[in-house]
Amino acid sequence: MYAFEKVLDQDLVKKVLSGALEKGKLAHAYLFYGVEGVGKWAMALELAKAVNCEDEKTKPCQKCTTCKKIFKLVYPDVNLIFPLPPLEGKSGSQRASEKQELIQKIKEAKISDPYDEVRFFKKTTISVDDIREMIRYLNLKPVEGRKKVVIIKEVENLSHGGANSILKVLEEPPGESLLILTARGVDRLLPTIISRCQLLKFSSVPSDIIQAELRERFKLSSKKASNVANISKGSLGKAIYLAQKKGEFAQKSAKKFLKLCYDDGLKETIDFVESVSKEYTKDEVLELLDGCILVFRDLYLFTQLGKEGKTLDEDLEKLKVFFDSLRQLELAIREAERTRRAIQQNVSVVLALLAFSFKLKYKTN
Numbered sequence: 525m526y527a528f529e530k531v532l533d534q535d536l537v538k539k540v541l542s543g544a545l546e547k548g549k550l551a552h553a554y555l556f557y558g559v560e561g562v563g564k565w566a567m568a569l570e571l572a573k574a575v576n577c578e579d580e581k582t583k584p585c586q587k588c589t590t591c592k593k594i595f596k597l598v599y600p601d602v603n604l605i606f607p608l609p610p611l612e613g614k615s616g617s618q619r620a621s622e623k624q625e626l627i628q629k630i631k632e633a634k635i636s637d638p639y640d641e642v643r644f645f646k647k648t649t650i651s652v653d654d655i656r657e658m659i660r661y662l663n664l665k666p667v668e669g670r671k672k673v674v675i676i677k678e679v680e681n682l683s684h685g686g687a688n689s690i691l692k693v694l695e696e697p698p699g700e701s702l703l704i705l706t707a708r709g710v711d712r713l714l715p716t717i718i719s720r721c722q723l724l725k726f727s728s729v730p731s732d733i734i735q736a737e738l739r740e741r742f743k744l745s746s747k748k749a750s751n752v753a754n755i756s757k758g759s760l761g762k763a764i765y766l767a768q769k770k771g772e773f774a775q776k777s778a779k780k781f782l783k784l785c786y787d788d789g790l791k792e793t794i795d796f797v798e799s800v801s802k803e804y805t806k807d808e809v810l811e812l813l814d815g816c817i818l819v820f821r822d823l824y825l826f827t828q829l830g831k832e833g834k835t836l837d838e839d840l841e842k843l844k845v846f847f848d849s850l851r852q853l854e855l856a857i858r859e860a861e862r863t864r865r866a867i868q869q870n871v872s873v874v875l876a877l878l879a880f881s882f883k884l885k886y887k888t889n
């Protein structure tokens with residue numbers, strides 16, 4: 525029996541994979557795709573465990589040495605490849621140790637929670653060297669397990685050279701090996717990569733499952749859990765991120781931005797927007813907008829239900845005075861969502877955020 529208990533939901537994917545495992549018909553290469561935080565990584569690890577687990581009955585058993593080592597990301601027959609930001613060290617050895625530190629940081633996050641993400645402030649890539657090393661690795665026999673497994677995270681970040689090098693391996697993976705590629709979508713992938721993998725789409729996690737998880741893990745109230753789940757739009761990873769302290773980044777930058785919009789002069793707002801466009805990644809700009817939506821929703825709940833619905837912190841108290849009605853808050857939420865979509869569709873961050881701030885400042889909806 526195959527039980528992928530570390531993965532929430534995704535029943536269809538689980539069914540396909542356990543069917544293939546039972547019949548001994550696992551593909552050599554899988555491409556798990558779907559938005560961030562829906563369990564692609566968690567499933568990749570579960571599959572790596574399932575093919576190497578020592579238990580006779582339930583795989584992965586989560587208890588044998590193999591399962592435990594894979595969980596801790598120290599199993600010699602599972603190799604992990606992550607996209608990394610540019611290395612800044614001057615010498616080769618500096619860059620090598622910098623790289624090890626980054627990988628360690630990602631691993632620690634993934635060990636503590638497979639749905640967790642380390643967010644970098646820069647564009648990340650998977651280098652051709654990593655792919656070459658992976659090919660050498662796959663050509664060696666397994667050390668402890670039955671299969672050598674390679675998991676490549678966010679394969680859309682493969683460098684041009686890396687993408688070319690990987691094709692041959694995907695065509696004919698050496699010996700007993702299994703490649704698991706994950707990607708947020710297939711649009712940016714070479715068709716030659718897609719056609720060499722078996723594709724499995726990961727769907728959004730239903731809101732009730734996310735809410736239950738948030739209530740259990742972080743002891744959130746039902747209202748707060750439903751609020752966060754709503755904004756996360758089916759990404760458990762994002763919901764966890766927002767619910768944890770890390771979500772404070774979004775909240776803090778959102779409060780700063782809104783304070784500028786309502787309180788301060790135009791110049792300060794423009795300066796802030798320009799610095800955001802230079803220093804934030806696109807994901808972080810989207811988080812800033814999520815943070816704004818959270819603030820508006822909190823104010824909405826407060827206005828609607830009074831102190832029973834929500835207590836406001838000092839920052840929110842100050843922002844509250846700018847809204848006379850629920851209608852205004854509804855419009856502000858709609859505007860934030862519209863700005864979010866525009867940025868997702870690659871409208872310039874400066875233009876989109878400035879337009880948003882003007883609409884808030886002058887209440888022109």
Ligand SMILES: [Zn+2]
Nearest residue numbers: 577585588591
């Ligand atoms: Zn096991």
